[in-house]
Amino acid sequence: MTTIQESAARGRPRSERAEKAIVDATLDMIGEGVTVSELSIEAVATRAGVGKTTIYRRWSNKEDLVVDSLATLRLPMPEPGGGGVRADLVTYLGVMRSESSELRNRCITNIALNEADRFPDLYRRFRELVIEPRREAFREVLRRGVATGELRADLDVEVAMSMLVGAMLFHTKMSGPGYPVPDDLPERLVDEALRGFRAG
Amino acid sequence: MTTIQESAARGRPRSERAEKAIVDATLDMIGEGVTVSELSIEAVATRAGVGKTTIYRRWSNKEDLVVDSLATLRLPMPEPGGGGVRADLVTYLGVMRSESSELRNRCITNIALNEADRFPDLYRRFRELVIEPRREAFREVLRRGVATGELRADLDVEVAMSMLVGAMLFHTKMSGPGYPVPDDLPERLVDEALRGFRAG
DNA sequence: AGTTTTCGAAACGATCCCGTTGCGTATCGT
DNA sequence: ACGATACGCAACGGGATCGTTTCGAAAACT
Known part of the structure; x- marks a missing residue:
């Protein structure tokens, strides 16, 4: 044959x-x-x-x-554990933080932030391949939190995600060279955000 | 003489x-x-x-x-009114949102996000000239909210700012072309955030 | 009128990168 | 061994931009 x-x-x-x-x-x-x-x-x-x-x-x-x-960039998305929403969010933001200092992973944000306008075709493929899976994983953590009642039922998942991820991006990209992102930023960020996200 | x-x-x-x-x-x-x-x-x-x-x-x-x-970019930073913290924050984020669609103001974020590593000298001057004044104005709104008791006394102003500004940046820069930022995003963002920021 | 400086335009040689081709060598299958 | 393909290397002509220089015309002051 x-x-x-x-x-x-x-x-x-x-x-x-x-x-x-x-x-x-x-x-x-x-x-x-x-x-x-x-x-x-x-x-x-x-x-x-x-x-x-x-x-x-x-x-x-x-x-x-x-x-x-x-x-070829297969990203180490951590498997969300059973530690609850807070632990999962801290884990994900922690990955973002540690990645920001590794050359190889910087290209993710560099492409995402800089090339969208000028290489829309490349950006589209990149977005489907890398960006969306990560966003979806993040969204899923929040949705699960809502499902378990840990988070408010009327939480705007999209807005919540943008606040957490955006804040992390803000620190990693906008702090400039020589302004390292503090180790405990993920915790501080999540704790601050969860004050408004939590149910009850 | x-x-x-x-x-x-x-x-x-x-x-x-x-x-x-x-x-x-x-x-x-x-x-x-x-x-x-x-x-x-x-x-x-x-x-x-x-x-x-x-x-x-x-x-x-x-x-x-x-x-x-x-x-030469003298930015139209809106004078915070007496409408309280919520109104001021919505105003500032609204400026960010509308600026994101104006060519002339896009260069601010373009420089801030892309050139820090490769032109540190330029970035430093740009940061002092443009970035810091804006951040300071934003911080001031939050600080005043804390002073008036409208916001929690133990609010981490820096984290709060990064959440709001970062979320806005996330939407304006990471949504890609053809994903316009909704008009009411500033309100939604601020309302979501203030749930955790408020005193009481 | 005469002097001085700026203007836009054009050309300079130098450097970089393009995408392709030819070269001698290396490493496979048969 | 032998044919086929890939390897690294160097060179090709073509184009773009560099920073500088020269040019004649324009616009101010003395």
């Missing part, structure tokens, strides 16, 4: 090592704040220690390279 | 019209999402209908041009 052959694969196979180096270089640069517009294949190749040919052989354009690179 | 002379000013005076056109072009482009790195003097000159010479004669480098341009 002509099933999907392993495609014969004659000749020298493509180097996974080179591929990883290319993706890593791409993500690192984006994480450092390089815009998609500014990101040059030439710079990626140099940084990855790879010939331009090796990149062009795999990706036909820059946008594809960026999307594929971002797609 | 050799006071600060009007410097004699022989020869043809510099055109204020050209200067304004240059600054306008700069702000417009930044508002449209052009990075400081990407901003080319050549493009500014073309857009302003001006020779490059005219720009280089006034600003020795791009960074100075950007800072000076940003400095």
Whole structure:
């Protein structure tokens, strides 16, 4: 049967090592704040220690390279435990906080904040791939809180999420270099917010 | 007396019209999402209908041009009225919301969010000039609320501000194109937050 | 009128990046 | 071994922007 052959694969196979180096270089640069517009294949190749040919052989354009690179980011979304809404929210915000200091994860917010207008196609794919799953997980925590009666029944989940996530973003992105986000910010944020969110 | 002379000013005076056109072009482009790195003097000159010479004669480098341009942004910070904390907060967030749709004011968040890492010097000046005054005005509203007893005495003003401003930023910047910020978001945001902020 | 400075426009050589091609070498299957 | 493919590298012509310089015209003061 002509099933999907392993495609014969004659000749020298493509180097996974080179591929990883290319993706890593791409993500690192984006994480450092390089815009998609500014990101040059030439710079990626140099940084990855790879010939331009090796990149062009795999990706036909820059946008594809960026999307594929971002797609490799499988984010460590913590499994919400049974510790209640407060613990779950603190966990999620804690992940955001720790991620903000890691180069590799900075590219998430960098893309989300900077490229929406200029690369709508890239942004749309990125949004479905990375942003929405995380938002949904966050929403789910709040919805569960409402379901268990821990949170007010009439809580505006969307507004609540934007307050918590937005506050975290505000600190990680707007504090500027040299203004580290304090360790206990997630707790303080959640406690302050829950005063108004709680039922009863 | 050799006071600060009007410097004699022989020869043809510099055109204020050209200067304004240059600054306008700069702000417009930044508002449209052009990075400081990407901003080319050549493009500014073309857009302003001006020779490059005219720009280089006034600003020795791009960074100075950007800072000076940003400095012309005197922001319409609304005078907080006597309507209480809720009204003042809604007013401020409303300004943020309406500004997000104006090209000229988008450059504020664009600079604040994107350029901190790569142009720390520019960012520092921008922060002192634009960001801090606004934050201080916002903080002041909250502090006054605490003073009048309208808000809890132990309210963490910094956290409260980050929740409100961050939520607004979250909606204006992270919703992506084609997701307009609803008119009543400021009210909803403030009402949700005040549930936890209020005294009593 | 004469001097001085600015104006917009054009051109300079230099540098960067584009996407492609050719090269010699390396690493697979057969 | 041998053919096929991928590798890193260097070079190509083309385009954009850099910061500077030169130019003739315009606009102020003495």
